[in-house]
Amino acid sequence: xxxxxxxxxxxxxxxxxxxxxxxxxxxxxxxxxxxxxxxxxxxxxxxxxxxxxxxxxxxxxxxxxxxxxxxxxxxxxxxxxxxxxxxxxxxxxxxxxxxxxxxxxxxxxxxxxxxxxxxxxxxxxxxxxxxxxxxxxxxxxxxxxxxxxxxxxxxxxxxxxxxxxxxxxxxxxxxxxxxxxxxxxxxxxxxxxxxxxxxxxxxxxxxxxxxxxxxxxxxxxxxxxxxxxxxxxxxxxxxxxxxxxxxxxxxxxxxxxxxxxxxxxxxxxxxxxxxxxxxxxxxxxxxxxxxxxxxxxxxxxxxxxxxxxxxxxxxxxxxxxxxxxxxxxxxxxxxx
Ligand SMILES: [Mn+2]
Numbered sequence: 001x002x003x004x005x006x007x008x009x010x011x012x013x014x015x016x017x018x019x020x021x022x023x024x025x026x027x028x029x030x031x032x033x034x035x036x037x038x039x040x041x042x043x044x045x046x047x048x049x050x051x052x053x054x055x056x057x058x059x060x061x062x063x064x065x066x067x068x069x070x071x072x073x074x075x076x077x078x079x080x081x082x083x084x085x086x087x088x089x090x091x092x093x094x095x096x097x098x099x100x101x102x103x104x105x106x107x108x109x110x111x112x113x114x115x116x117x118x119x120x121x122x123x124x125x126x127x128x129x130x131x132x133x134x135x136x137x138x139x140x141x142x143x144x145x146x147x148x149x150x151x152x153x154x155x156x157x158x159x160x161x162x163x164x165x166x167x168x169x170x171x172x173x174x175x176x177x178x179x180x181x182x183x184x185x186x187x188x189x190x191x192x193x194x195x196x197x198x199x200x201x202x203x204x205x206x207x208x209x210x211x212x213x214x215x216x217x218x219x220x221x222x223x224x225x226x227x228x229x230x231x232x233x234x235x236x237x238x239x240x241x242x243x244x245x246x247x248x249x250x251x252x253x254x255x256x257x258x259x260x261x262x263x264x265x266x267x268x269x270x271x272x273x274x275x276x277x278x279x280x281x282x283x284x285x286x287x288x289x290x291x292x293x294x295x296x297x298x299x300x301x302x303x304x305x306x307x308x309x310x311x312x313x314x315x316x317x318x319x320x321x322x323x324x325x326x327x328x329x330x331x332x333x334x335x336x
Contacts, residue, residue: 005130006150009116012089013151016046020087024095025054025102028254029171029206031094032061032070034118034140037164038091040065041148044156052080054101058251063205064167065160073104081107090115094140094168096124096133118143121306122294135306138180141168145188159196166197171206174258178308217246221256221271231329233268234260237318240276257284267291267334270325274318281314281321290336300328 021039023031035051042049055074061067073080084090084107092098096119098105109127117128120137137143145165148157157165169189173181176189193199220242227234236256246252253273260269268291273282283301285293286309293310297303303312314321 001132001147001150005132009130009147010151012114012116013042013045013047016048017088018086019047019049019089019091020084021049021051021091021093022101022104022108023051023053023057023093024100025104027053027057027061027094029061030139030141030168032057032064032067033164033166033168033171034093034144035091036064036067036070037141037144037161037168038093038147040158040161040164041153041156044158045153050083052084052104054104056250058254059249060206060209060251060254061167064164073107074102077103084108084111087111088113092117092119092128093144094119094121096121098125098127118147122304136180136182138178138182138185139168139172141165141172142185142188144168145192157192157195162192162195162197163202166192166199166202167206170199170202175203175207180306211249211252213247214252217243217248217252218256218259220246221253222259225260227263227266228326228329229265231268231332232266232334233270233329234263234266235270235272235322235325236260237272237322238274239318240274243273257286261286261288268293268332272314272318272321272325279315281316281318283312283314283321285310285312291332291334296332300324 019042021035023035039049039051051070053070053072056072071080071083090113092115096117098108101108115128116130118132118140120135120140120143122135124131124133132143221236221238225234225236257269257271267288269286271284275282285297287293292307294305294307297305297310297312301312301314303310305311
């Protein structure tokens with residue numbers, strides 16, 4: 001981070017302020033961990049902080065300290081809009097384009113107060129007065145840890161803040177196995193453990209909380225998997241009917257996409273999930289090595305993300321979307 005940006009943020013935080021902290025829509029462990037971690041720090045500094053999620057966060061994150069105080073825009077648009085309009089400062093964490101907040105973009109884009117962005121995705125928009133954006137980081141939570149140090153508040157990191165930050169680091173790194181995991185990541189985690197993070201309990205809370213239905217849905221998803229060895233590609237599809245059959249609740253399909261990469265020789269995988277309510281097919285892409293799914297998602301499926309993990313969507317039917325996907329594969333170079 002630039003010295004003058006750190007100074008600028010310090011100046012903004014010098015007197016108590018009403019601060020809104022925003023994760024992206026359909027927030028994940030990193031989005032909720034970073035926003036709540038920063039929230040607890042700002043409260044300790046005497047600010048009137050609030051986390052405002054565009055929509056509901058998944059159940060497996062409900063143990064995060066004070067997640068019950070998170071406001072959900074799409075559940076209560078009128079009141080939450082009023083809260084947003086009173087904010088004197090806005091942090092946007094773990095995303096870099098306001099459309100990632102869905103409908104909430106309409107409110108955010110009209111605010112005139114300063115925005116601060118902390119994020120690790122590619123190609124940030126320039127809506128923020130201070131932008132801390134770096135794709136070398138595996139998680140926004142690791143960047144928030146750095147930001148707290150830059151601001152001179154390391155001594156304020158307690159077990160609560162550390163647990164929030166640990167959550168984003170562990171979820172966004174695939175439990176420390178993605179290549180974005182650095183020696184610095186492990187050093188930060190070591191510090192967080194010294195502060196008292198109960199890593200075993202957090203792993204249990206995050207990963208050992210399947211419902212019976214979710215595992216059955218996973219079983220169906222795996223049976224639906226197609227493998228295209230000539231393109232080193234696999235993909236999974238799930239219809240709305242299948243989601244209904246297994247009593248789908250939000251978060252149930254989280255992580256299923258990753259199974260496609262665990263097949264020997266596969267470097268590219270996708271999951272296509274039909275969403276009748278929104279009238280779209282939601283797509284997640286994963287890759288190993290240099291095959292750039294961020295570019296792929298941007299080029300063909302109205303999305304984006306990171307080089308090895310990205311999302312997109314399609315307004316075609318599920319079958320047509322998959323047909324389109326398969327036809328694009330022949331144009332890709334998988335010998336990267
Ligand atoms: Mn992230």
